[in-house]
Amino acid sequence: LTNFVSVEGLTNDEVMALITRAEAFKQGKAHLELATDVYAANLFFENSTRTKSSFQMAESKLGMKQIVFDPQSSSVKKGETLYDTLLTLNAVGVDLAVIRHPQNKYYQELLNLPANSHLNIGVVNAGDGSGQHPSQCLLDLMTIYEHFGHFQGLKIAIIGDLTNSRVARSNMEMLTQLGAEVYFSGPKYWFTEEFEHYGQYLPVDDLVDQMDVVMLLRVQHERHQDDANEAQFDAVQYHAQYGINQARYDRLQDDAIIMHPGPINRGVELASNLVEAPKSMFFQQMQNGVFARMAMIEAVLRGRKLGGLN
Numbered sequence: 001l002t003n004f005v006s007v008e009g010l011t012n013d014e015v016m017a018l019i020t021r022a023e024a025f026k027q028g029k030a031h032l033e034l035a036t037d038v039y040a041a042n043l044f045f046e047n048s049t050r051t052k053s054s055f056q057m058a059e060s061k062l063g064m065k066q067i068v069f070d071p072q073s074s075s076v077k078k079g080e081t082l083y084d085t086l087l088t089l090n091a092v093g094v095d096l097a098v099i100r101h102p103q104n105k106y107y108q109e110l111l112n113l114p115a116n117s118h119l120n121i122g123v124v125n126a127g128d129g130s131g132q133h134p135s136q137c138l139l140d141l142m143t144i145y146e147h148f149g150h151f152q153g154l155k156i157a158i159i160g161d162l163t164n165s166r167v168a169r170s171n172m173e174m175l176t177q178l179g180a181e182v183y184f185s186g187p188k189y190w191f192t193e194e195f196e197h198y199g200q201y202l203p204v205d206d207l208v209d210q211m212d213v214v215m216l217l218r219v220q221h222e223r224h225q226d227d228a229n230e231a232q233f234d235a236v237q238y239h240a241q242y243g244i245n246q247a248r249y250d251r252l253q254d255d256a257i258i259m260h261p262g263p264i265n266r267g268v269e270l271a272s273n274l275v276e277a278p279k280s281m282f283f284q285q286m287q288n289g290v291f292a293r294m295a296m297i298e299a300v301l302r303g304r305k306l307g308g309l310n
C-alpha cells in the first residue's frame with residue numbers, strides 16, 4: 001500500500017496479515033529498523049484524543065520522527081488548501097501525513113494527482129467526515145479476533161448514531177466481508193437505506209442476549225446541526241430505550257463483549273458504572289489502536305520503500 005485511506009478494497013487475507021502483524025508488534029515479536037529517517041506529520045482538522053495520540057505513539061514505536069502540525073496556528077487559517085499544506089510539509093521533508101478531516105473523501109484529490117504534481121507524501125486516513133475510519137476498524141477487528149479467534153458467524157450489533165458514523169461504515173463493510181452477521185439498532189431515523197444492505201434492524205432488547213459483540217456508537221451531537229431530531233434529543237430517554245444499562249448487561253451472553261470507539265457519553269450509550277465492567281473492551285480497543293496503527297503505517301512505509309524498507 002502506498003496510502004491507507006479506506007478499508008474498501010482490502011482482501012480478507014490483507015486484513016488478517018495486518019492483524020497478525022499488529023499482534024506481533026503488541027507481543028514484542030516484531031520491530032522495525034529504519035535505515036534512514038522517516039518524518040510523519042499528524043494533521044487533525046477535527047478533535048481527537050485516541051486516534052491522534054495512538055498514531056503519535058505508533059510512529060514513535062516505529063522509530064519515525066514527528067513534525068508537529070497544529071491547524072489552528074497554521075496557514076490553513078489564512079486560507080491555504082489541504083493540497084498546498086501538504087506540498088509545503090512535503091517540501092520541508094515530511095514523508096507521511098496522517099489526516100483527520102471533516103470532509104468525506106478529502107483524500108481523493110491527494111491520490112489522483114496531476115502528472116506535474118510535486119506532491120510525494122503517503123496519506124493515512126485518521127477519519128474523514130462520516131466516510132471511513134480505517135484505523136478504528138482495524139483495531140476493532142483486532143480486538144474481536146483476540147477475543148473470539150475468528151469472524152465467521154459472529155453476531156455483531158452496531159447500535160446508535162449510524163448516519164454520522166464513519167466507524168459504522170468501515171466496520172459493517174469489513175465485518176460482513178469477513179463472514180460476521182451484522183445487526184443494527186438505535187433510533188430508527190438513523191437506520192437509513194444504506195445500512196439495510198448490511199444487516200437487519202432490531203430493537204435493542206431483542207438483540208442483547210443474541211449477540212457476540214455489542215458495538216455502541218457515540219451520539220455525535222456536533223454533527224446534528226441539520227438533524228431535525230436533535231431538538232427533541234433526551235439523554236435519559238435515549239439511555240432507557242437504546243443504552244446498555246445493568247439489566248441489559250446482565251442479559252448478555254457469557255462470552256459476549258461490548259465495544260465503543262470512544263469517547264463515551266457516560267449514562268447515554270452506556271451506564272457509567274459499566275465503562276470498566278468485565279465485558280467492556282474499551283481499554284483493549286485503545287491499547288490495540290497503537291499496534292494496529294503501527295501495522296498500517298508499516299504497510300505504507302514498505303509500499304513507498306521509505307526508511308530503507310521494502
Ligand code: CP
Nearest residue numbers: 048049050051261262
Ligand atoms: N475513536 C476515535 O476516533 O476517538 P478520537 O476521536 O478521540 O480519536
